[in-house]
Amino acid sequence: MAKYLLLKHYRGAPAAVNDVPMDQWTPDEISAHMQYMQDFAGRLEGTGEFVDSQALAPGGTFVRYDGEGRPPVTDGPFAETKDVIAGWMVIDVDSYERAIELAGELSAAPGAGGKPIHEWLELRPFYGVSPTITE
């Protein structure tokens, strides 16, 4: 029982095998891709492993504290930011191997030509619970 984050990047991950920008796909290919993602999430709910899935808009703002009584400073979005998160899925699985298997399946979502994108997904473990028995 461990939670993992499957991170999908707009930028920052190594290039996918089938690396064609989405606006170059046919509308049917886009629909097929979306359907695959929905089916994947639905299947995970069915296996009792789904926790959450969210998508993020690409433009982000940097914000920081600027001292007592002053409004926060904002900056960006920066076109040159190397790592941009596109979205994530959180899964709750029995093993690391299972998490790898599921990330592999998600990376097989179809893209241009209806072929798998082979996109690199970043798999990050959540911190687990602090066990009661340690000695």
Added chain:
Amino acid sequence: MTSQLNEALLRSLTPSVLGILVRRGADFAAAEDAVQDALVQAVRVWPADPPRDPKGWLVTVAWRKFLDATRADSARRRREDVVDEAPVPGSTPAVDDTLQLYFLCAHPSLTPSSAVALTLRAVGGLTTRQIAQAYLVPEATMAQRISRAKRTVSGVRFDQPGDVATVLRVLYLVFNEGYSGDVDLAAEAIRLTRQLAAVIDHPEVAGLLALMLLHHARRAARTTFDGSLVPLAEQDRGRWDTESIAEGVEMLQAALARDRLGEFQAQAAIAALHADAPSTEETDWVQIVEWYDELARLTGSPVVLLNRAVAVGEADGPRAGLAALVALDDSLPRHTAVAAYLHERDGDLATAAGLYAEAAQKAPNLAERDHLTRQAARLNAHR
């Protein structure tokens, strides 16, 4: 009856009510749903109108719910045949129903997370929502996990005895790896293990219950108000629950006297030696090392050897502990943290500080990460 008492009583009756439905011919999955429905109704109705015979009430209501659901089902005729053949209420089962439920819910065909969820619902009487909250997953996901688990064991015969070791592993997981939410999973694990001990006479069941009681006794002293970990050596032993310790020790002694040692008794023996000591210095570390040797022999687990190295460090000095550590795979979880601790005890603070920082990076949970970072910071501040 207060609502809390109500809930405790309800939940303690869950497995026997479910057992009765299954013995009357209801299939496990449908019976389990019916019992949950009856529990919900009881919570609603009992406060204003408490039944004279709570168990009888639950059996009657759950059976009616089962029949209603069955009649609404498309497979109605087949199941009604089963219902017609149902034995009269009150027939005595050959094997204890509650025990059979524990076996079924911990069946080896289930994954650990499924077995935990099913046990908490079918034996513990918790709702799907409560279990979902305890494991921080959506209720829909937990509902699916439980219904899949029920399908997985649907072909398992209810009257087949199971392996008590699988049940103990599930209960250990509930105790050791629950989040602290609305439902107190550690207390729930103790309740379920106590209930198991009442229906099966087995030294390892007693050993696990003793282990849980001994660790639960230290709970108040284990963390500060903000949730930071307090290591055993620094715990305020005056805050340990002496009643719980006394019960655990007594239970363990009775189990050990039967001379059928197992891993939970050995772990409990180690916990008992800690519980017995007024301070770290006055702890019988030599005997703790001996118990770790037993535990290593019983389990063959490298994690046990890692903990043994800490005990050796206390019994024979940090150099001896470090020597014991050298023999172990340094990719073991917490290996770096143990090395940091032993180097600190040995007076090599620079090495220890570096290792604490490294161990923090590898920590499996936030509380340990923060604790190890503080250890590194503490040593760095004094250099």
